[in-house]
Amino acid sequence: MTIAIGNMPPEIMPTTSALTFSNTWDHILARWAINRMGHRVEPGLYSLGNPTPDSPVFVTANYSLSFDALRSTLRGINSYILVLDTQGVNVWCAAGKGTFGTDELVKRIEMTHLHEVVNHRLLILPQLGAPGVAAHEVKQRTHFKVEYGPVRAEDLPEYLKTREATPEMRRVRFALKDRLVLIPVEFVAVLIPLLILIVLGAKGPVAAILAGTVLFPILLPWLPTHNFSTKGFILGGVVALPFAIIAFLKNPESALWLRSAWALVYALLIPPITAYLALNFTGTTTFTSRTGVKAEMFAYMPAMAWMFGIGLLLNIVLIFVH
Amino acid sequence: MLNAYATNTLRYDQSLCIGCGVCVDVCPHAAFEMNGRLAYLVNAQNCMECGACQLNCPVDAIRVQSGVGCAAALTRAALLGQKEASCN
Numbered sequence: 001m002t003i004a005i006g007n008m009p010p011e012i013m014p015t016t017s018a019l020t021f022s023n024t025w026d027h028i029l030a031r032w033a034i035n036r037m038g039h040r041v042e043p044g045l046y047s048l049g050n051p052t053p054d055s056p057v058f059v060t061a062n063y064s065l066s067f068d069a070l071r072s073t074l075r076g077i078n079s080y081i082l083v084l085d086t087q088g089v090n091v092w093c094a095a096g097k098g099t100f101g102t103d104e105l106v107k108r109i110e111m112t113h114l115h116e117v118v119n120h121r122l123l124i125l126p127q128l129g130a131p132g133v134a135a136h137e138v139k140q141r142t143h144f145k146v147e148y149g150p151v152r153a154e155d156l157p158e159y160l161k162t163r164e165a166t167p168e169m170r171r172v173r174f175a176l177k178d179r180l181v182l183i184p185v186e187f188v189a190v191l192i193p194l195l196i197l198i199v200l201g202a203k204g205p206v207a208a209i210l211a212g213t214v215l216f217p218i219l220l221p222w223l224p225t226h227n228f229s230t231k232g233f234i235l236g237g238v239v240a241l242p243f244a245i246i247a248f249l250k251n252p253e254s255a256l257w258l259r260s261a262w263a264l265v266y267a268l269l270i271p272p273i274t275a276y277l278a279l280n281f282t283g284t285t286t287f288t289s290r291t292g293v294k295a296e297m298f299a300y301m302p303a304m305a306w307m308f309g310i311g312l313l314l315n316i317v318l319i320f321v322h
Numbered sequence: 323m324l325n326a327y328a329t330n331t332l333r334y335d336q337s338l339c340i341g342c343g344v345c346v347d348v349c350p351h352a353a354f355e356m357n358g359r360l361a362y363l364v365n366a367q368n369c370m371e372c373g374a375c376q377l378n379c380p381v382d383a384i385r386v387q388s389g390v391g392c393a394a395a396l397t398r399a400a401l402l403g404q405k406e407a408s409c410n
Contacts, residue, residue: 165347
């Protein structure tokens with residue numbers, strides 16, 4: 001005979017530290033923004049290895065890349081993983097939205113009956129969950145103490161030895177390899193306009209878009225000036241230069257003013273496109289403030305619009321003159 | 323404008339600090355440092371306004387207008403008349 005109990009805790013789901021081919025394939029698709037919001041794992045409580053009531057509890061988001069980064073780094077560490085429902089968004093972005101947040105954490109602790117699963121009252125959260133979670137409030141509401149671990153899951157084994165994050169573990173980075181993995185997402189976002197421009201044979205704007213989405217993330221720290229817009233204008237200017245020179249030299253028999261005008265079209269059209277894409281890259285970086293981005297937008301977007309508008313007008317006029 | 327990121331909305335009232343150190347732990351850009359029994363705001367210009375320190379400070383000693391530092395989201399919010407910019 002079974003007795004139905006209305007408040008039975010949901011089952012603890014077993015997981016491992018091993019990444020399968022299908023996990024890797026899922027990561028590749030996520031990096032190319034294919035089915036972007038669909039890279040999810042079931043929220044709830046997972047067991048890794050053979051945890052006891054004294055084993056540590058780690059908290060993460062239900063984005064497969066976040067969950068997989070955590071479980072693969074915890075190889076050989078018997079533990080529990082509490083997965084919050086962030087709707088398939090990574091820890092940091094979800095914390096910014098509040099979905100990786102105090103309320104969801106409290107709710108998930110209650111739903112999984114974590115109090116009965118473990119003897120201790122300690123949760124290890126990723127540091128980047130902090131914009132959404134008020135540690136003192138979680139303590140008040142659930143008696144669980146929140147401990148902020150390192151920024152990156154890969155530092156967890158080292159962190160667990162001392163329970164002390166070094167200043168280096170607490171800093172978010174944006175190194176070349178961090179920027180490189182973001183390029184496909186930037187590229188996919190502009191794919192449709194890019195294909196249209198390729199069909200139209202608009203080589204200048206195509207180069208401007210590739211500069212803004214592929215070259216800019218790579219060159220970011222080495223481009224002069226602080227602001228993203230000016231960095232973008234500079235990069236776009238360098239890209240525009242060969243186009244302008246070729247336009248000027250291509251038809252030596254044409255009138256000087258006409259050749260100059262064509263060169264000017266490239267000089268006016270390319271830099272604002274690259275600058276605009278550069279400015280939009282702020283949201284992808286790990287360090288731009290809203291105050292700064294707003295200041296940049298007010299300062300440079302009018303110039304981008306004017307340059308692009310005048311360049312486009314001149315281009316159309318020249319097509320008719322031809 | 324030489325550097326749009328030179329100033330931000332982070333404000334810290336050290337007279338309220340109880341020295342718990344959570345701001346030092348949560349800041350991803352090392353804006354705070356412990357010195358003795360108090361936290362010091364040592365790299366204010368590093369702040370990206372994520373809001374982690376404000377939310378976790380148990381005595382409300384830190385104020386920052388947090389939000390996304392993303393031009394695309396801010397543009398979309400302006401065009402659609404949204405009050406708060408977000409990623410989607």
